[in-house]
Amino acid sequence: MKSIALLTxxxxxxxxxxxxxxxxxPGLEPIPGSITYGxxxxxxxxxxxxxxxxxxxxxxxxGERTLETYIIQPDRSLKLVERHVIPxxxxx
Numbered sequence: 001m002k003s004i005a006l007l008t009x010x011x012x013x014x015x016x017x018x019x020x021x022x023x024x025x026p027g028l029e030p031i032p033g034s035i036t037y038g039x040x041x042x043x044x045x046x047x048x049x050x051x052x053x054x055x056x057x058x059x060x061x062x063g064e065r066t067l068e069t070y071i072i073q074p075d076r077s078l079k080l081v082e083r084h085v086i087p088x089x090x091x092x
Contacts, residue, residue, distance in 0.1 A: 028080055033058040034068060036078055044076040054078060060085070 030037040035056050045054070054070040069082040 004030050028083060030080060031062050031083075033066065034080065035070060036080055045072055045075075045078075047074065048072050050074050050076075057086075064088070 011068065035041060035054075048054070050072055052072050056068045056070065058068075060064055060066045065086040065088065067084045067086055068080060070078040071081050073079050
């Protein structure tokens, strides 16, 4: 009986696993201030190697410093892969 329960739990845990494909990361959509907000930029990065990272720092809609990382795709479009809000020091 214990082994059936253990196999059931393991089966449920494995069912929740993903293949590690970063294309399926939910919730990472461009926000106001992102390079790709409103679509891809008109100009393409022609000299940068495919697969290279492009950092972009800006203030988001709440005024927080935000750092995004893009990867240059084979068609020279930019793919948003990472976003971090940089905490501001608080001085009293």
